[in-house]
Amino acid sequence: MADAQESTAFRGWLLKRGGLRKSWKRRWFVLENKRLSYFKSQDEDKAALGTIDLAVYTCVDFVPLEVHGKANEFKIEGPDLRTYFFMAPSALLQSEWCVAIAGKGVGASAVVQKKVDAAAKVHVVLEPNGLPNGYDVFMSKDPMPAEAVPPIAKDSLFRYRAMVRHESKAKTTKVMFVLTSEGFSIVEGETETLYKIKAIVKYLFKPEKRLFRFVTKHNDESIQTICFFSSGALVEHLETTIAAMIQALLADTGILSTVLFDFESEDEDELNVKRGDRIAVLEVFDDGWLLGSLGDGTTGMIPVSHVYSDAKVIQNARRKAERKLKRMTAAS
Known part of the structure; x- marks a missing residue:
């Protein structure tokens, strides 16, 4: 468990104060293991502009407004080391970044330690809700015993309380977010909307902002929906659960293939x-494209020519995708 937590990445936009010119620049930060790397953009495949080795730093602390005139500022410092200053978009993210950095072994000031202690008192827990293989997911001060964590299966059902904002509406409303292997439902009062997995063309999980954003396509129109959760930990749980449920659903299809060439999306x-990536082939189309899913649950279209095209694999994809995934062909 400790190793899994150690490798969990925390990422987001921050302003960073320069060492020489003292100017503030917006950078994309990734906190992983004991390294804090920063990039010019969210493209983490490009070389980082810099990496800070947190193993040699001894303290993370908030910076008072009067020091630089910046709200939501924090710093990391150590003996005979450069002090780095950062500014978060909000007070909440300021606290979450400091807690995350302290969690990598960096000492915390008294005020940050209070935040760390408060965060440590809240855990993601699952409680049976009376539905078959159904669980309600929420935050609790009491940790869930490891032996009580249910295995994720194709027929699992998880419910989260959330706020949702549709692209076509400015208003945010309270909903029940229900996740199953078919997709997920958003229940608003008496209305339930089902978003089936194959209709989702893009996922975006942002635990640091406590949101999950997804894009669906209906009648060639892309529609964006944003769900807000009470904690970034719930978003992380949702992300890992969606990936696990997709893979559980696909596991018995046996439709796996190997990617022959790199492919960079343009849409x-x-x-x-x-x-070399292993990909689950969900469906093959007559126009030379197939719908595939990687091991982390990411799903999208790639050319058939880029995948090992064993005749049996393609034939099975056409048959089994039609039979096993027929219910998931469009959003209802």
């Missing part, structure tokens, strides 16, 4: 893949 419904 929102396409999938970035690298040579």
